[in-house]
Amino acid sequence: MNASTAGSSGLIVVAGGGYAGLHVALRLTAKLRNHPQMSLTLVDRHDYHQAITELPRVAGGTRAADAVRIPLQDTLAAHVRFVQTEITGFDLADRRLLTGAGPIGWWRLVLALGSRPNDFAIPGLAQRALSLYSASDAERVWGAVSKALTAAAAGTDPERQRRLATVVVGGGGATGVELAGELAETLPKVASAHGLAADRPAVQLVEAGPTILAGSSPQLIGKAARILSDLGVAVRTNATIAAATEEGFRLKDGQLVEGGVFVWAGGVKAPEVVADSALPTGHNGRVKVDQYLRVLDHPEIYAAGDIASVVDPRTGHVLSPLAQVALEEGETVARNLGAELSGRPLEAFTFHDKGFVVSVGTRRGVADIAGITTGGHLAHLLKDAIEWEYRQSVKHLRGWDPIAG
Numbered sequence: 001m002n003a004s005t006a007g008s009s010g011l012i013v014v015a016g017g018g019y020a021g022l023h024v025a026l027r028l029t030a031k032l033r034n035h036p037q038m039s040l041t042l043v044d045r046h047d048y049h050q051a052i053t054e055l056p057r058v059a060g061g062t063r064a065a066d067a068v069r070i071p072l073q074d075t076l077a078a079h080v081r082f083v084q085t086e087i088t089g090f091d092l093a094d095r096r097l098l099t100g101a102g103p104i105g106w107w108r109l110v111l112a113l114g115s116r117p118n119d120f121a122i123p124g125l126a127q128r129a130l131s132l133y134s135a136s137d138a139e140r141v142w143g144a145v146s147k148a149l150t151a152a153a154a155g156t157d158p159e160r161q162r163r164l165a166t167v168v169v170g171g172g173g174a175t176g177v178e179l180a181g182e183l184a185e186t187l188p189k190v191a192s193a194h195g196l197a198a199d200r201p202a203v204q205l206v207e208a209g210p211t212i213l214a215g216s217s218p219q220l221i222g223k224a225a226r227i228l229s230d231l232g233v234a235v236r237t238n239a240t241i242a243a244a245t246e247e248g249f250r251l252k253d254g255q256l257v258e259g260g261v262f263v264w265a266g267g268v269k270a271p272e273v274v275a276d277s278a279l280p281t282g283h284n285g286r287v288k289v290d291q292y293l294r295v296l297d298h299p300e301i302y303a304a305g306d307i308a309s310v311v312d313p314r315t316g317h318v319l320s321p322l323a324q325v326a327l328e329e330g331e332t333v334a335r336n337l338g339a340e341l342s343g344r345p346l347e348a349f350t351f352h353d354k355g356f357v358v359s360v361g362t363r364r365g366v367a368d369i370a371g372i373t374t375g376g377h378l379a380h381l382l383k384d385a386i387e388w389e390y391r392q393s394v395k396h397l398r399g400w401d402p403i404a405g
């Protein structure tokens with residue numbers, strides 16, 4: 001599709017069809033019913049929305065990658081224009097998104113391009129470690145694990161087998177914990193299927209800080225650590241990775257963490273296209289916004305999701321890059337665009353924290369909800385329920401559009 005546009009006065013363009021962008025588009029669709037002069041365009045490099053929160057399951061081999069790719073065409077109403085292309089920059093003066101399919105003009109732009117892995121310039125990390133931020137990344141992790149187990153099974157030296165069948169995960173945040181738990185639970189069974197003794201695979205979780213799941217309650221951290229230990233995950237805290245080499249992760253204290261597969265889950269930063277723009281950015285390159293989620297000095301651009309640096313006025317801290325934050329911000333942006341169209345005042349964004357749930361393995365998890373900490377099967381069921389509810393909400397919002405095609 002040629003993306004070039006003759007005029008942009010009635011155009012709302014959403015850049016990115018992830019948690020934030022898709023929800024802006026879905027919620028805005030119905031609001032535009034009474035504004036036929038307005039049109040809505042969603043731009044993404046993929047023709048599918050990714051359920052990123054489910055990636056640890058794909059990387060652990062318990063879910064197919066295609067199951068977390070939700071086709072955007074099935075999700076968007078027929079009159080929402082979808083352009084599949086790479087966004088390469090912004091022409092802020094002329095209000096145009098620069099893309100591989102040509103420039104796309106906007107009256108209002110919603111920036112929802114998410115984030116990308118942050119390797120903190122650790123030497124060798126980008127080359128040596130896999131990342132986990134897309135369905136394709138997750139497929140690559142699972143492919144590398146299968147290959148390493150096959151190689152281990154072909155050997156006879158138990159030490160070499162153990163090293164090849166060890167997965168080292170860098171970063172003990174929620175992503176690292178979920179991945180480590182998932183793999184620790186599935187690897188013994190998969191090893192047996194490869195003809196490898198079930199005690200050969202191992203999972204190591206390496207965290208630079210003093211604790212995994214930093215920022216969570218001590219109770220939640222304790223419960224997660226117990227489940228990981230029960231699953232046989234070796235957790236190393238206060239272990240800063242200084243370099244990634246052919247042999248493994250070299251720690252700051254000189255120790256070498258060996259393995260057959262290395263995954264980096266140590267943090268995220270804003271996409272390159274934002275770093276290269278003149279947009280105002282803060283910590284980790286995220287775009288600074290006002291209380292209405294409009295980019296500072298650019299009231300015609302909203303930002304939502306990981307890309308936005310949103311300060312929670314109650315704590316004074318920038319909100320974490322989380323799907324639940326992205327969804328709430330997406331709702332506010334859709335409401336504020338609707339308010340602009342109807343001449344109503346804009347609404348300040350307030351984050352309503354629904355709690356924190358992390359799966360640890362295929363059957364257990366930990367959760368902090370309304371000040372109550374739980375660990376075990378219930379927390380895992382909760383995580384399943386959240387993922388199910390999310391998928392239902394996408395379907396419901398499409399159905400909710402009275403003129404969906």
Ligand SMILES: Cc1cc2nc3c(=O)[nH]c(=O)nc-3n(C[C@H](O)[C@H](O)[C@H](O)COP(=O)(O)OP(=O)(O)OC[C@H]3O[C@@H](n4cnc5c(N)ncnc54)[C@H](O)[C@@H]3O)c2cc1C
Pocket residue numbers: 015016017018019020021043044045046048049050052053054055056085086087088112113114115132133174175271273304305306307321322323324325326357
């Ligand atoms: C493995 C993992 C597990 C997670 N689990 C949880 C969890 O359990 N709970 C939770 O709350 N959060 C979780 N998160 C965080 C959550 O996934 C993110 O906060 C969320 O995806 C942010 O939504 P977003 O809309 O900002 O970005 P995304 O969902 O990443 O969407 C960004 C979109 O922009 C598109 N895009 C980016 N750049 C370009 C470009 N240049 N051109 C065209 N298109 C582009 C991408 O294709 C993508 O569709 C997890 C993250 C990871 C990595």
